[in-house]
Amino acid sequence: MxxxxxxxxxxxxxxxxxxxxxxxxxxxxxxxxxxxxxxxxxxxxxxxxxxGYRPTTTQWEPPRTRTIAAVFDVLDSPYISNVLQGVLAAATNAQANLLVRLPPDRAARATKAAARAWVAAQKESGVVGIVGITLGEPNAMLQAAKEVGMPFVMIDPVDLEDPRTVSVGSANWAGGRTATEHVLELGHRRVGWIGGPAASAAARERLHGYRAALDSAGISLDQSLVRSDTFSIDTGLVHGRDLLALPDPPTAIVTGDDEIAVGVLAAARELHVAVPEQLSVVGFDDTPQATWTTPQLTSVHQPLAGMGRMAVETVLTMADGVQPASRHVQLATSLTVRDSTAPYPARTSGR
Missing domain, CATH: 1.10.260.40 (lambda repressor-like DNA-binding domains)
Structure with missing residues (x-):
């Protein structure tokens, strides 16, 4: 034409x-x-x-690309990497810029002044919303964002004080229960638990799921088999050694995440406890790491990338002035059964 x-x-x-x-x-x-x-x-x-079209009204402007920030404490985690994959995909699909940020130091971020300065810096960078990924000590930052009208969505919140904070996670209670029911169905009755910190809502919900499964099976909780610590390989290694050294050790251990489960597998190898012949181990997250272990890890699958996508979609919707239908979104979990679980073993003299 x-x-x-x-x-x-x-x-x-x-x-x-x-x-x-x-x-x-x-x-x-x-x-x-x-x-x-x-x-x-x-x-x-x-x-x-x-x-050479020019609008007849001054109200029109060329479409602006929105910018969001993803903030977290550490990157050296398969969990964080998988969530970020979903955050990046959703930001790309929405034609939004993504800034990856570290928060202020833990000691500083709890102060109002540091939190306000950090949020102000994001706003000056053109950020219209923030996604926090398992961010510790977030309360002052959440309040500072609220004061300037900056949407802030948390993924798997930790240390959260305000229940009105918008969050995205998975069905952690159901996942913890499903994992425990799996080993109970295999005949295990001495089932240990090694989970994440009590400050983590996700860790607490997974523990409650474990306890609910035991209760439903008519098994009394043995507190000596329950441990809570950080989400890390060291946690699984240290507490795995302790549990397996008990006079009457568990024949199955359900863990709060895949990294803890990897530590338990290492402890079992160190103590010459065969997995799954003598010990069944279940992880949580179903990260790629679950298929790198020997044996491959049975794990509760949570849609990590989906959680990242949902958080971005929610924060952009809030930036448009629309509040989400629910402040707490939970995506469904499922169990991926691999080689680290097997039926209850006959007790051997080596145990």
């Missing part, structure tokens, strides 16, 4: 015809509406450039 004469001002209708869309679609594309396909928006913007 030939361009219009330079003396005649292009109209929105001209842009729509040139792009092969309706006038309404052209208007939505120019106003940055998210319900317009990328190729359609590209055709409309190309038509604007070719025709």
């Amino acid at each position: 030939a361009g219009r004469p330079s003396t005649e001002r292009a109209t929105l209708a001209d842009v729509a015809r040139h792009a092969g869309v309706s006038t309404g679609t052209a208007s939505k594309a120019l106003n940055g509406r998210r319900d317009i396909a990328d190729d359609t928006r590209a055709r409309v913007l190309e038509a604007v450039a070719e025709l």
Whole structure:
């Protein structure tokens, strides 16, 4: 189609015809509406450039790319990496910029001044919303964000004081119960638990699921078989050694995450306890790490990338001024059974 004469001002209708869309679609594309396909928006913007279209009202501006920040304490975790994969995918799909941030030092972030300064720095960078991934000591930062109207969505919150904070997680209680029921169905009755810190809502819910499964099976909780610590390989190694050295050790250990489970496998090897012949081990998260172990790890699958995607979609919706239908979103878990669990073993003299 030939361009219009330079003396005649292009109209929105001209842009729509040139792009092969309706006038309404052209208007939505120019106003940055998210319900317009990328190729359609590209055709409309190309038509604007070719025709030299200028709106007759000063209210229109070219669509702006929004920016969000993802903040977490450490990156050296398969859990964080998988959640970030979902955060990045959702940000890319929404044509939003993603900034990856470290929070202030733990001691400083709990102070109002440091939290306000950090949030102000994000706002000055053009950030419209923040996603916190298992972020410790977040309360002052959450309050500072609230004061300036900055949406803040937490994934698997830790140390959270305000129950109104918007959060995304998985069905942790159901996952803990399913994992424990799995080894109970295999005939195990001495079932240990090594979980994450009590300050973690996810860790508490998984522990409660474990206890609920025991209670449902008519098994009294043996507190000597229950340990809580950090989500780390060292936690599994240290507490795994302790549990396996008991006079009457567990024949199955359910753990709060895959890293703890890897530590338990290491403790079992160190003490010459065969997995799964003498000990069954269950992880939680079902990260790629679960298939790298020998034997491969039975683990509760939680949709880590899906949690990241949901958090981004939620924070962008809040940035548009729309509050989510639920402040606490939980995605379903399932059990992936591999080689680290087997039926209850006959007690041998070596145990």
